[in-house]
């Protein structure tokens with residue numbers, strides 16, 4: 001696909017995605033909570049860090065294979081859970097899971113996927129599949145989801161803790177974004193000028209929450225915030241986390257940690273990894289960026305579990321910076337969704353290729369042939385670099 005190969009960066013894929021998607025949907029992916037300060041900081045705090053290259057190092061062989069939640073991955077990268085991916089491209093979750101499987105990296109399916117977990121598992125055989133769970137009010141429904149995930153071959157359970165309620169996202173409010181899409185003059189116009197997207201959307205059967213077929217009451221037009229409020233348990237606490245984690249007899253990862261105190265609580269449950277994340281700036285604005293929160297959390301964890309950085313990772317060099325600050329790997333959301341919306345499975349494959357190539361060349365030119373071996377000394381300290 002010529003168009004995808006012309007994308008030199010994840011930012012280029014984002015522009016291609018913008019040309020493919022109706023504006024309301026593009027903004028649902030692109031946007032964050034409130035004035036989007038945290039969303040911007042996720043990016044700018046990584047950008048601010050400066051790498052310290054060393055030359056005349058033998059980098060003829062480079063190694064970026066890592067262990068992720070107890071299993072080898074070809075790259076230090078996880079495709080993160082993102083709701084409604086099947087809206088951005090027909091069978092979007094299956095497409096992304098297939099691209100991840102082909103690249104040898106994990107794919108984490110969202111609770112709120114369009115395709116059901118069984119469809120994704122069948123469509124991406126051999127992949128390292130993770131299932132992300134929100135805490136549901138309906139315990140029996142939650143148990144049924146866990147049972148189905150186990151039976152269809154999901155290896156890792158990812159518990160997302162930062163969604164007691166949905167964040168207030170200005171762009172979605174302005175766009176009056178609902179599920180199903182409400183036909184207004186604005187949305188009809190947006191869709192009319194995106195015929196390729198609309199054709200795919202129609203052919204794929206529209207929006208649904210595949211994991212909840214038959215178990216949610218039929219509803220009218222509903223904002224995502226209202227869907228979350230109806231479904232998710234704002235009363236979930238650490239006892240809930242411990243109880244639900246204990247129901248899973250495989251690796252558990254805990255997503256949405258932003259403070260050393262919560263990292264401590266999480267580590268006490270013995271997870272395979274914790275994910276330092278503010279949900280891509282989509283939950284509470286004015287909380288720290290993932291990159292800013294990372295060093296103190298790494299220090300608090302002290303190697304007792306793997307730490308994964310999630311938020312603002314759009315460059316191979318971001319993977320290096322995260323490793324230098326002590327993360328074992330990164331999770332990405334929009335980075336692969338832009339590829340998905342630009343070109344389905346091939347677009348996600350292109351996004352992964354971009355991360356891989358940027359990482360590989362970055363490691364070579366930095367004089368760091370082994371990803372796992374990258375440490376603090378790969379970053380400049382002082383005003384240009386890592387806080388000393």
Ligand SMILES: Cc1cc2nc3c(=O)[nH]c(=O)nc-3n(C[C@H](O)[C@H](O)[C@H](O)COP(=O)(O)O)c2cc1C
Pocket residue numbers: 028029030042080081082083084110111112132160255277278279280281282310311312313331332333334335
């Ligand atoms: C469109 C979209 C939908 C998301 N849906 C979920 C979700 O269902 N569950 C979840 O744990 N995180 C969800 N997230 C957050 C991502 O898993 C991830 O934390 C975030 O995208 C990381 O930031 P990045 O986009 O800068 O990589 C979503 C993010 C986006 C952009």
